[in-house]
Amino acid sequence: MIDISVLCYILAKLFLSNVLDSNSLPQLQVNVMFFLVKLCMATGYLCCCFYLLSGYMEFVELTKLSRTIYELSTPNPLGEYSRELYDYYKKIFEEYITSKVLPALNGKKDQDLLQEIVRRWSILKTMTYWLCRFFHYLDRYFIARRKLPSLQQTSYNTFYNLVYAETFGPVKDAVKAMINREREGEQIDQALVKSILAINADNGVGSLKQHKQNLEEAILEDTAAFYSQKASYWMQKKSYNEYMLAVSQCLTHEKDTVSPYLQAKNQKKLLEVVEQELLNAHANELERKKQVDEFPLADHKQVS
Template sequence: MILKYIPLDEGMMIMDEAIVKAKKIIEGYPETKFSGEEYQRFYEYPLCVYFMCTYHSSNEKTMQLYEKFRNSLEESIFSTVLPTLVNKQGANLLREFVVIWSNYKLMARWLCRFFEYLDRFFIPQHIELESLNGISFSCFRDLVFKKLYCRLIEAALTLINQEREGQQIDCVLLKNVLDIFVEISDYKGVNYYEDFERIMLTEISGYYSQLASEWLLHDSSAEYVQKVFWCLNREKQRARQYLHPDTEVKIVQVVRYHLLDQIADKLMEKRQAENSGMVTDYQVPINLQMSNFIIVA
């Protein structure tokens, strides 16, 4: 391959053309593909970024290319990603979020290829600079994910509660969303899935604490224990469909605590009262561990 001089302005124009093509991916054009001729022009020949960094070797010029990469991502986020998601709610928000994240990653991979020279040679010489892949994650995380995080959690919890109440939900969608929580968490060490899990377990605690009170008032002790079995099995199935494997154990512990451990003495009293034909009063809580009822989780 013969290297040729490319003026900086001309090189920037060529890269702009490639960036515009890549941005169409996030705009939802499924037919957006780079032909072999286009890829050769934008990347292999004349290797725009390499030539511009080589012939315009000052750090200032190379830093312009580094910032151009970041700016390209931010422009796509502000022009396409946020306007697409900002007015969405509930399951519609989750669906759009999954699609946008997939398209964004594909666009970012193309841009990383175009600017690969920076990753190989420029960034390693400047340890304070983030890698291109790191920039792509941090831009999405800081400008999109953090902005929508509370709404995403709310939408995900709504689906879980609907499914717990017997409604049909899109479990694949829910799993995809929670997988993104894990994926984004893995990059910088901030565990967004664990935050979601903590909020979910708090809601589950309140839900089963209320159920325990209602069942004690209206069901026999045998019916109560049957319902506990059913709830434990359903929560296990639910967790295996769309939650992280470690979450299943935590959910089972929460359910057991509120349906069994916390009301153990009341349930014992209720069974004894049933056997003697008496009526119980459960206005004062008694927090003792269950000794005669054993449920295997």
């Protein structure tokens, strides 16, 4: 059986030596170009960047490819194909996500789901980087004039709409569970949590803004619930000094360990949530507990 990389190489050579000839029909150039891209997608390779990273494309071939895309997307007689190129670009990511990413995520949950999302996001970012380099003339001319989402925004939004939005619930629950286990002293994959939350921070555009707000707000809400339960239990079991020591340890943990997961604007909110649940919400009870611990006999007489 012929190796898929060899097949792609042969097709690329034929494509670049013949189809990219200036006398080729523009529609044929477009169709063959995206046939090669789809072939690489279907076999798991990263489209045009596969050739580049594998050392298959010579400089002159890259020049031909860039020139063809330039001719198809700049304001000239071939510019009529710019819209088609733009639509094809978006379709590349839609088909890749539908055929490769979503099936890979199906059935996964908890940490396995997070790891697969991080891996697929990394692949998509690589694809986006290289395809944007080849198609950057669309950004410069067609997209700028039509005021459409940029190439990067288009691919990222496609991922969020087809992947992140659909898996947001399980992702949110998995992240909250990992953070809570860490609060209980368990070792977790911190890099994985950071990577998932970093996805929310990458180019906060389009639908991403809502997801970023929701995920970090969900962590803050879960933090409040977590420490509300802790406060109720500790108020019954701990002395005043023991309680305040536990509060100090919790604040240190949140500041040093959990807050780095969040965006800067939410790091302060995190500590405020902890203080609210552990201190402010029980201010009167804590004052009484302090008096009881300092003057136990006086409290006993008052009760009598």
